[in-house]
Amino acid sequence: MNTNKELEYCNVAVWFDRSTLHAMMQALVEAGLNVAWKESQKQFRVTVYTQHGTSDLTLLRLNGAYKLDELDYCVRDMRLALVLYQFIEQAKGHAIVKMMNQDKIVVKNIRYGEAVRIVEIKGAEKKVIYEKACSVTMDQVIAALKRRDAEERIPVMRLELDYELATLYDAIQAKDTAQVKKSKDRLKQLRQEMLLLEA
Template sequence: MNLGSELEYDNLAVWFDRLTLHAMVHALVEAGVSVTWKESPEQFHLLVNTTDGRTDWCMQRLNGSYKLQLNGILLSDSRVAAVLYQFIEQAKGHAVIRIRKNDRILMKHIHYGEAVRIVEIKGAEKKVIYEKSCNVTMDQVIAALKRRDSEERIPVLRLELDYELATLYDAMIAEDLGQMKQSKERLKQLRREMLLLEA
């Protein structure tokens, strides 16, 4: 795919597992891009040397996953742009990508790794080239209506976290290894949900 000479990524959010992150680093190296990284328990810094200079892609580590969030990053290095685009698709990420081509700009809205809308801007003219049709079933509509908003879910989630912490404490006092393991798994799920809601 010819991405153009200059790309700008906005509202980029991608979750990587360890294997996909390694595959992306390997793909960058294979493309001839120099990369280094620093890792801590909370963060993974991927330092990418592009033709524009060095950029730091800081990823938050959460429950064995890595969340890459970038906003307003401009790339004219086609190697890096192509690899990043490939892994946004592969990891089912989200982004708005501006592709500058001569006298026009293409705006690609990517959701869950798929282009859902492509708009061409040329001067004052704006034309929708592609828009993904909405194929929503009645079951999905009902599920969406039943789902509570995140503002309502967060207080309930906090109560669930407190309850599960109390259950874990009781299990530790009683030395109940089975319940301890079950509570820890439930706490991981609740923590991940909380982080996603508050992101």
């Protein structure tokens, strides 16, 4: 492990289902980390023991899903950092990840599990390495701001996304081009709505 590296996770927003949560715990153990957890009706608390001390991850239980509660984490153990990153991607979560080295900082803005902007900061210099174009309209933003049920809608949308992805897979296997197009259009609509609700 390179002790000159440190990762900071900010504005973390990740929803897990039960199986993804178990997979994350297993990945932490397989990475060589000692893990303990405690579950109650309202939350699931994971304590990860590293050479640099302990890190606590608290997940709130809401409508059968788990939401990573703390917004900011400072991680010095690269094994924990990599598992966190992997599951933010896998669960299509959001985060700003800052990787600090001796001479530079690389900042990744992750939305729906993929980097939408990567910036490198070295001294007083700031360089945008990558930036993804946004395709959300002002009408969609206004409609999302008017909605007050985002906390309840997001877990339902995740189930809708899973169902539509399964439908798309079946259509591809059956070579049903009409259903493939229909499923892709529906997935685009759901993605747009999710972007607005979780923004």
